[in-house]
Amino acid sequence: MFTSRRTAVFVHGCFWHRHEGCHWCTTPASNPEFWAAKFARSRARDIEVREALNASGWWVGTVWECGLRSPHGLR
Numbered sequence: 001m002f003t004s005r006r007t008a009v010f011v012h013g014c015f016w017h018r019h020e021g022c023h024w025c026t027t028p029a030s031n032p033e034f035w036a037a038k039f040a041r042s043r044a045r046d047i048e049v050r051e052a053l054n055a056s057g058w059w060v061g062t063v064w065e066c067g068l069r070s071p072h073g074l075r
């Protein structure tokens with residue numbers, strides 16, 4: 001039997017959340033170590049939050065920033 005799950009949808013900025021292969025997922029040329037550390041943290045946090053929600057029965061969806069921009073960012 002189908003049980004309805006609660007739904008959470010995140011809108012992720014392509015830059016901060018590292019949308020792979022995306023036009024907006026750029027890396028600044030200066031301070032590569034600083035950015036790598038920052039991005040690693042935000043990715044780890046995304047995974048953590050998603051897993052916590054999944055574990056408590058939420059369905060988690062992601063909408064990327066580029067999907068909300070028209071139409072250049074659409075892939």
Ligand SMILES: [Zn+2]
Nearest residue numbers: 014019022066
């Ligand atoms: Zn994107």
